[in-house]
């Protein structure tokens with residue numbers, strides 16, 4: 001079974017963002033780049049399925065030069081091939097991302113497309129759903145359990161009222177949540193092997209964006225937070241404080 | 250033309266609380282633009298919707314109440330294609346469905362917004378990025394504008410005294426591509442983490458599931474709007490169910506008061522709670538990062554502090 005995994009490179013959770021002078025972009029300065037954690041688990045799932053069922057795992061990432069390192073890391077984990085859909089900037093409108101991904105995936109002809117449920121930087125939460133529509137196949141997102149058996153899939157998606165168990169046939173698009181499984185660390189052998197692999201780089205033209213960032217600001221630091229050492233009477237004091245500072249006590 | 254549409258979620262014959270918030274937003278925008286708004290809803294809850302919105306379009310789903318998201322989205326896309334603004338709550342179902350509607354209509358979508366301002370007939374949408382470290386104002390240029398709002402970002406709307414105007418969707422029907430079986434988890438009678446006004450959240454500092462009685466007792470004195478949450482390792486260990494897990498890989502919440510008990514405050518945890526209006530933290534380590542975002546921090550042993558708080562509230 002051939003599997004495509006859509007991989008986004010995102011800033012590491014611990015990175016301290018700095019804004020561009022016009023306050024419309026987050027500057028690259030000081031950012032440590034990682035594979036979006038949900039996508040990293042999607043790669044892990046793909047490798048597991050390939051080892052079980054055969055076929056190839058192909059990673060696809062849309063973005064500027066630097067996304068190569070995310071692809072390299074995915075190859076080191078054990079993916080077979082990597083495609084970079086190169087554009088000068090990371091698209092901000094996920095409609096554009098999904099459209100270029102879908103076009104490439106169509107030409108690959110895979111039975112399963114995995115993505116992360118959401119990217120932790122922009123939190124767009126829409127690429128898998130859009131891919132399902134564009135590729136005209138079933139899509140389940142937010143998946144925490146997945147099984148594939150003779151061309152059929154079963155996927156568990158937690159929702160507010162419980163769990164939705166979706167069943168359908170391949171090809172399909174599955175949006176993975178990190179909780180499905182922790183990804184492996186690349187082995188030394190994997191890293192060496194990945195260094196020798198070629199990353200297929202293709203230029204893509206993005207349509208003009210219908211989504212505009214008007215302005216960004218860094219979330220103001222909470223000031224005046226009060227920290228006290230617990231002692232006799234603290235509890236009563238806290239309750240009084242909550243009564244005057246919040247509306248629900 | 251349909252100017253403003255709310256795609257509703259319902260449980261049984263009731264609209265969900267987060268849908269009632271979206272209805273509040275819709276009626277506010279409709280008033281300011283002097284336009285009409287309506288609710289699009291599953292048949293089972295159309296009567297309640299009739300007392301909320303000036304107009305209702307209801308549809309029957311082949312799978313009854315268990316919404317298959319692709320069918321739900323296909324029907325919605327048929328109906329809302331010519332509208333100006335389409336909104337839904339940013340719940341798991343809301344985000345799932347709206348993502349599909351967006352591509353069916355080939356338009357842009359902004360998920361999980363926490364507020365907005367009007368800019369002519371466009372919404373200037375407020376949302377968080379990078380786990381709450383950056384706040385963004387974004388605008389959609391395509392039409393309809395598709396938006397989901399994070400639960401608990403707005404007040405809920407209340408029923409009107411009016412004669413309901415309900416139409417049935419009689420358009421195209423859609424085949425189910427997947428079968429979807431909803432397994433309802435038996436939950437306590439307490440609200441969902443995304444809906445509660447007070448959330449008491451337990452971390453690894455509680456040492457084991459057997460100590461959750463401390464938080465349960467605490468909840469009992471906080472009243473019916475309070476509920477439990479937890480950090481990721483707590484749900485990974487199976488101490489608490491997954492649906493209580495908040496953070497980057499769990500739920501995103503914005504309660505009036507978030508009470509972190511024995512939680513260190515890792516960045517991935519903060520990503521899910523940064524929108525809380527007030528944060529109270531209890532931790533024995535004065536250097537715990539949670540204190541950096543807490544409005545009030547108590548440095549102490551939770552096994553002592555939580556029972557004392559419970560007693561103090563009981564006696565207030």
Ligand SMILES: Cc1cc2nc3c(=O)[nH]c(=O)nc-3n(C[C@H](O)[C@H](O)[C@H](O)COP(=O)(O)OP(=O)(O)OC[C@H]3O[C@@H](n4cnc5c(N)ncnc54)[C@H](O)[C@@H]3O)c2cc1C
Nearest residue numbers: 452453454480481496497498511512513515517518533551
């Ligand atoms: C990709 C990725 C995604 C993640 N997603 C999430 C997520 O969604 N949500 C999440 O929560 N985490 C997430 N994590 C994990 C996160 O990094 C932290 O490891 C986790 O939040 C820590 O949980 P904790 O605070 O319960 O435990 P700990 O970090 O172990 O903290 C326990 C705290 O309890 C305090 N304590 C201990 N005993 C007492 C006592 N008697 N009285 C008072 N205080 C006490 C300690 O001082 C300590 O601060 C993620 C990690 C990764 C890598």
